[in-house]
Amino acid sequence: MTSNENSSAQPEPLIDVTDLSVTLPTGQRQFVRAVKSVSLKVYPGERVGIVGESGSGKSVTVRAISGLLPESPLVEVGGSIRFRGRELVGASARDWQDIRSKRIGMIFQDPMSYLNPTMTIGRQVREALQRGRSEDRSMDAAMRVMELAGLSSAADLIGQYPFQLSGGMRQRVLIAIALAKSPELIVADEPTTALDATIQRRVLRSLDDSVTRLGTSLLLITHDLAVVAGLCDRVYVMFRGEIVESGTAEQIYYNPQHDYTKDLLRSVRSFTDDSEELYVSEYARD
């Protein structure tokens, strides 16, 4: 693993993951080591991106951090995850609940299955508010959070149901729900992958604005390098359960060290640049 990290005097990390490993059962007595050995840090107010292809283990890593791995005794987690110094691996269910309802907000890929189809938007946002740290739990506060997340006609939306909204709006509702907790960290797992390109940018901008205004940290997972470019301070590149490179966004883009990172960048450039022939990474040939 090659690293371009600056080591200057840093405040205590919000999330400090050391040597994390996650083994998952995949059916009849077979297991896969989804995460082999991952170490990463997220500092307060920072935006960190995790980039990698499908199967690289980025989702599993982030679910381990949020405590959302499948509840099965066959799942093995090794290593350490510290939230503000507090060890989370092996923590009690109540500790995890506290973390998940008040300190970490999660945004997942498919907004429709993460919203209750039979509950109004207003009520769902308000419930998140009531479980969170905010003192104001009124519907007005819910509307303010929705506006913060980029939903301009919040008053109209509170009485509506998820199926009445477009994909981009639903994702912004998920952002609002995550923000309503007043979390210290927002974890977004491919939040815009399911959306059209133009909507993607708008939703990302909403996410950007709200994270800036609240000063929350952001851990963003995506396979799309362009998304990471505009939004993240630091980037980790994952491949097959390990981090192969890390550094600031500029370093990764202009001075990639690891072969996989270079390959990734080259594939993306060949795809978007018409003058180049389409490049297929050798990492993909297996």
Place this chain on the structure above:
Amino acid sequence: MAIRTRAKSRTESGQAALRTPVQQFLRLPSTAFFLALIVLMAAFCFIGPLFSASPTDTSFDVLKAPDATNLAGTDSLGRDLLSRMMVGGQISLFVGLAVGFICMTLAVIIGGLAGFYGGVVDTLLTKVAEFFQVIPPIILALVSIAMLGASLPIIITILSITMWPQVARIVRAECMRVRELGFVESSRAAGFRPLRILWSDVLPNAFAPVLVATTMTVGRAILLESGLAFLGLGDANTPSWGALLNGAQAYMQTAWWLTLFPGVAIFVIVLAANMLGDRLNDSLNPALSRVK
């Protein structure tokens, strides 16, 4: 089945909005027809008596064919058949709805708990449901009525006991499906109490098939009640449609109206209930399963 696209309408603010399932349901032409049919029959049974002769009035000619005074003819005691059918219809409808409601309640509680919790709870409750499902309704009716007599509460109880497992099975399956969805996981992760998750997250989303099954149950209950009454197992004092058919057996060759009208009435109400359930199914399921 033709593919039905979701019609768009504009809300007052100009935003495009999709029609809710209820609106969609009401727009189907056949739905309106069957709904109207059921409403008409209910009106016939409950409001009709205000305008017709008393069902116990024996002053009319015995076994008279339908004419201007007795639109459905008279029976062997000189009673007006139409009025008797109205009162009988009240019984049939009441039994059907009561059984439907009780089955739905039992099914939601038992099926919901089984589907949501899984594990030991599920196994136990499934066995209970299977036990009740295996009991043949007619035999149970025979035994119960022999021991306890035939009254409406007994008949409603018997029918409910034998019909709830089928609906419970559906509730259970739906709950098992819904509990895997993302928003349930989020609620669980946020630390909501399990019963709250069942009530607010799982059950409302499991409800559509239950509504369909309950509508079908009402139809079936009316049919079964009519069958029991026809066999003489009904409440002897009530002129329920099945009982009317029972009494009409001796006169099938001579007084065709005594058989025809109650028979057609049963047919129509059961058909309408089933068709309504079918339409409900069409409009509720596509809306639920279509994820944008």
